[in-house]
Amino acid sequence: MSDKPNYAFILAAGKGTRLRPYTDTTPKPMVIVNGRPILDHTLGKLEKVDVTHVTINTMHLGHVIEQYYSTRTSPKITFSKEDELLDTGGGVKKALNTIKSDAFYVINGDALWEDNAEGQSVLEHLAQNWDADKMDMLLLLKPVNLNNASEASGDYSIEADGRPVRSLDGTGTHMFSGIRISSKHIFDGAPEGTFSYLELMDKAEKDGRLYAVELQGTWHHISTAEDLERVNALMSKAENSAKAV
Numbered sequence: 001m002s003d004k005p006n007y008a009f010i011l012a013a014g015k016g017t018r019l020r021p022y023t024d025t026t027p028k029p030m031v032i033v034n035g036r037p038i039l040d041h042t043l044g045k046l047e048k049v050d051v052t053h054v055t056i057n058t059m060h061l062g063h064v065i066e067q068y069y070s071t072r073t074s075p076k077i078t079f080s081k082e083d084e085l086l087d088t089g090g091g092v093k094k095a096l097n098t099i100k101s102d103a104f105y106v107i108n109g110d111a112l113w114e115d116n117a118e119g120q121s122v123l124e125h126l127a128q129n130w131d132a133d134k135m136d137m138l139l140l141l142k143p144v145n146l147n148n149a150s151e152a153s154g155d156y157s158i159e160a161d162g163r164p165v166r167s168l169d170g171t172g173t174h175m176f177s178g179i180r181i182s183s184k185h186i187f188d189g190a191p192e193g194t195f196s197y198l199e200l201m202d203k204a205e206k207d208g209r210l211y212a213v214e215l216q217g218t219w220h221h222i223s224t225a226e227d228l229e230r231v232n233a234l235m236s237k238a239e240n241s242a243k244a245v
Contacts, residue, residue: 004127005103005181006052008075009092010042012109013059013082018223027061029109030068031228034235038112038222039065043075045115049123051075051105055098057082057091088197093187102185103132106197108178112231114218122179122217129213130181136209137201138181139164141174142219156212164212166205174212177219 016028023031029039039056046054054075058065059082066079080095092106105123115121122140130138141164144154154172156164164174186200204210220231 003103004049004124004130005101005105006050007099007101008046008051008054008105008107009095009099010039010054010056010107010109011088011091012039012065013057013062013085013091014109015060015085016110019225019228022225022228023060025061027058027064027109030061030064031222033112033220033222033228033232037068038110039069041112042107042109043069043072043077045113045121045123046105046107047075049121049127051123053078053098053100055080055095056109057086057095059083059085085194087194089190089195089200090193092197093190093192093195096184096187099184102183103130103181104184106180106182110222111178112220112222113177113179113215114220116217120216122215125216126179126181126213129211131211132183134209135181135211136183136186136204136207137211139201139210139212140177140179140215141212142177142215144173144175158212158214162211162213163208164205164210166202174214177215 012029016023019028030037052075055078057080062081069077078098086094113122126138126140141156153170153175154167155176156166156174157172158164158174186204201210222228222231
């Protein structure tokens with residue numbers, strides 16, 4: 001195990017068109033789930049595992065995010081504003097200078113998860129399995145048969161040695177959660193401007209330096225308005241049940 005990351009990058013620039021009408025006036029990472037913005041849930045979990053610095057890229061209604069978190073000091077937030085969408089890879093590369101450690105968390109702005117019943121942090125579990133000597137990237141994957149809300153695509157299958165193999169036809173055993181640990185040097189030679197993080201994931205797989213761990217917790221898929229309403233109802237029910245015990 002290598003030193004756990006204390007930097008993170010949250011991808012929050014997208015338009016979230018499938019979640020309209022909510023995203024007509026609110027960035028997708030700021031839609032309310034169980035009384036708080038999705039982004040709030042993520043920042044709280046990052047703070048819990050001692051992440052001290054977070055970079056958030058913004059574009060669509062970015063001022064909403066920037067204003068909401070303008071006074072937050074823990075973790076410290078740096079905003080990377082985009083005039084045009086640079087996609088997931090280009091967005092991180094643009095602000096790579098804000099990341100001061102080689103290994104860092106990269107998390108999709110709409111990722112929403114809960115730690116397992118024993119209280120082990122999903123992010124802590126990921127960090128415990130990070131090994132910089134043999135990995136360029138470590139993905140958090142969720143079994144497709146444990147989907148908690150909506151559709152699940154089989155993005156990867158995991159080999160016995162922990163290496164994931166991407167399924168081009170979506171029939172793999174696991175779905176990518178949008179959560180990973182990445183090495184900074186994976187961006188060496190990456191193109192300027194707009195490109196997908198998936199290109200870096202594929203490169204790491206080709207080089208034998210892409211690994212994965214299975215989610216030990218609950219993951220919520222939020223893509224459409226129906227998903228959002230379903231997840232809100234599910235989490236509210238769980239919270240009320242816990243209070244009744």
